[in-house]
Amino acid sequence: MSNPASPRYLALDVFRGLTLALMIIVNTPGGENSYAPLEHALWHGFTLTDLVFPSFLFVVGAAMSLSMKKFEAHSEAYFLKRVLKRGALIFLCGYLLYWFPFFTPDFTLAPFAHTRVMGVLQRIGLCYVFAALIVRYSGLRGAAVFSVIALTGYWWLLASFGDYTLSGNAVLKLDLALLGAPHLYHGEGIAFDPEGILSTLPSIVNVLAGYGAAVWLRQKRPLTQLAMAGAACLLLAYGWDALLPMNKKLWTSSFVVCTVGWDLIILAVLSAVIDKAGLRSGTYFFEVFGKNTLFIYVLADVAVIVLARLHVGGDMLYRWLYQTLFLSWSSPYNASLLFAVAYMLACWLVAYVMDRRKIYIKL
Template sequence: MKALKERYLSLDVLRGLTLFLMIIVNTPGSWATIYKPLHHAHWHGFTLTDLVFPTFLFVVGNAMSFSMRKFEALGSAAFLKKVFKRTFLIFLIGFLLYWFPFVKDGHLKPLAETRIFGVLQRIALCYCFASLIIYYWKAKGALIFSIVALVGYHILMYAFGDYTMEGNAAIKTDLWLIGADHMYKGEGFPFDPEGLLSTLPSIVNVIVGYFAGAFLQKNGKNYETIAKLMMAGAVLTFAALGWDLLFPINKKIWTSSYVLLTVGIDLMVIAVLVYVIELLNKKSWTYFFEVLGKNPLFIYILSGIFATILFSVPMGDTSAYGWIAHHVFMSWMGDYFGSLMFALVFAMVLWGIAYFMDKKKIYIKV
């Protein structure tokens, strides 16, 4: 049991680190003044921010490698009930976050104009399909699925559209199946970066996370294991750069080259974390991220609710969110640094809540 707990420490740290970065990326003081590494690539390309979401999926798969043994002992019926219940709840929570605060101008916000898919919804779907694939098709089947999904997605995107934001096959699929009213409009027109078709390759991020966790459990924490994870990550990263020449690295349509790049980096990151935390036993710095990693879903939901409430409260000619960002931070720290400090303080408030929950042994799971 001790070894299992130690492996979970690396997992909690990676999960907490990813969540911390996600909160900072999602809540700048102003979207107009953000340092370049905290921007998503506008279209083709890659930034540090583009690593955050796929890493969260990778961690979901990593955790799945520990829970799958329990699922196998439950039997098929209990397994399906557990997976479908968790999928439904996470998807529903994600949808309700977009609908929140439910009322606009004194009237109930119409469901017909509410976005259906998003970050939590993608996590739910990827978790569901990856669980089913691994449970029923085992490791070999999951590997075959991953190859077919990535190659097949490239073929679909090439055959039924181009690689522009307006003309790709993913947006065409979403407009047909979801409808413009239920899609993200942040690009100035209906385009959903977490739509249906682009969910297919993102399942692979979870599957590779599962393989990494299973590999660690099977081979143990030693230098050979770390070296193999690093080499696998380097090979996948190199392959991604090659595939980029044919199918450009792109987070918003989750291209196959983007999947290989992100899982390659994640394999190297988890290898470094296991080396530092488990082999070198350097753990004095880990608690900060471990706190967030123990209640990731709840803290992520709270961050969305907190930000929405601040945006919903009018203050002067702006919202409480904008007023605090400008008057408390940006007016004397400067636009860019003040915007970053607002995000950091916002994240630290949530960390404080996570810290309190950990001290009280309160862990909320779906």
């Protein structure tokens, strides 16, 4: 589907593209050895990698500010149809990614019974829908009230119905009750989904924060105040951490406030340098990613699955490429990073061709 890109702040496109580039890098290391900033915190804690997904939600909210403005001229039925359809399609894309390639090696249909239900795109779809509804019917003031209630309420739920451990938390208990272990992520050693149903509640706040920040930019309000709000969030988050540890996999309330703080500061800096000072050198690289974010994200995931399914000399093509092109002459840590960067650049080439041809995939 070819559509001209909507007018927008360049800083937002750059922020979106930067987030996608980093997400691809941290998701596709060549081997098991990665530098510490490119690894998620094992449980409690915070790393650069832990900022990537919340930033993705933040820029979803920022982009939503443009579509919500357009919805003002349409009826409630039109608004609800578009928002619910978009959210459902994003959720479905995420679900199909986990079911892909749909068939087992002996060409029988892959069973639904063992397909993960929740995930990254599923969370994005759900958060987008709820954030859009909140903004539409209660405005920024309602979004702020919801954020306070959601973050404090989620803290209460975690403390009241479990603990902050991997096996005893309330997120896991609800997912097991509603979805069952076969439909959860198993990469933590047990059935536990870091994009669980309950932890989706506080993640809506990340989207609402992005929406509020974009409205702030559109109103031409001081960027210094945006950065100061980010600094205040960081102070609150690190103080709160003593009572409720920052934890990306539980998406704790302190984690939300911390990531919102960093995103506000990053956006303020990018806006000052790009939109205010007029710096354009090097921005096109990230702008390209920012124009087809969802499509490139899906493409990157699908390509990894394909590379893992194809074999060369009895080994996965993914591993063969890593070992042959990078590990053969570099240390494990550098080889892993170089493979990830090369993979990201390959995805960028696709985005570049699409941009040159004015192809923008929208849901």
